[in-house]
Amino acid sequence: MEEVGGRFLGSAAPDALDPHGPGPLRRLDNYLDRLIWRAIHASRFGFVSWDPASFFCSLAHTFKNRGTWAILFTDPNPAGGRFVDLYRSPIVLDVQADGRVLVHFGPRKKPDPRDYDEGGTQYRGRFCCLRDAVSALCGERVDDLRLACRLFGVRPHPAGPRPWRHCPSGSSRSASCTAR
Numbered sequence: 001m002e003e004v005g006g007r008f009l010g011s012a013a014p015d016a017l018d019p020h021g022p023g024p025l026r027r028l029d030n031y032l033d034r035l036i037w038r039a040i041h042a043s044r045f046g047f048v049s050w051d052p053a054s055f056f057c058s059l060a061h062t063f064k065n066r067g068t069w070a071i072l073f074t075d076p077n078p079a080g081g082r083f084v085d086l087y088r089s090p091i092v093l094d095v096q097a098d099g100r101v102l103v104h105f106g107p108r109k110k111p112d113p114r115d116y117d118e119g120g121t122q123y124r125g126r127f128c129c130l131r132d133a134v135s136a137l138c139g140e141r142v143d144d145l146r147l148a149c150r151l152f153g154v155r156p157h158p159a160g161p162r163p164w165r166h167c168p169s170g171s172s173r174s175a176s177c178t179a180r
Contacts, residue, residue: 032059032072037088041105046126050145053101053129056091068093069106089122103127 026034039045049055060070061082073088089105096102104124108115115123134148135141142148149156 028059029074037073040125041089041123044123044126046128048128048130050130050148052103052127053093056103057093060091064090065106068095100129100132103129 036047040047056070056072059072061074062071062084063069064071064084069090069092071084071090073085074082075085077083086109089108092104092106094102094104104127105122107122111122117123130148131143131145134151138151142151146156148154
């Protein structure tokens with residue numbers, strides 16, 4: 001689990017912050033490599049999220065192709081900044097007429113032979129938007145995760161930060177475990 005598990009708190013989190021949670025705390029480039037690239041692209045696992053487009057946009061280094069390609073994978077530039085890693089696929093944000101945004105991998109430089117399907121198309125990934133699935137099952141658009149949880153009898157995560165005394169023992173205070 002240490003190889004594929006992990007958490008990323010965001011670029012604004014202090015370096016010393018390591019709240020209790022599953023898997024190791026990872027830097028962004030390590031998180032993207034271990035949890036996104038290796039698991040979703042290389043191993044062909046699926047990715048499920050309430051809103052995959054929003055998730056990947058929040059992790060993007062930059063956007064290309066008129067804003068429809070989220071560039072996640074970069075390498076350090078010795079002179080400062082980052083180089084775009086063209087050997088790893090961008091995340092394509094495919095806006096639909098009904099307002100949904102589908103997510104898939106885009107083309108990459110020098111793909112492996114196994115990256116192609118029978119039709120000669122590069123692997124696009126398996127991304128599932130729970131918002132779309134809930135909306136389809138309900139017969140109307142459901143944009144609120146807490147409402148979706150109630151509709152399906154799932155207890156939603158409590159809203160807002162928790163006081164630090166309610167955090168798991170041994171954890172330091174984090175964005176989700178703050179003092180009053």
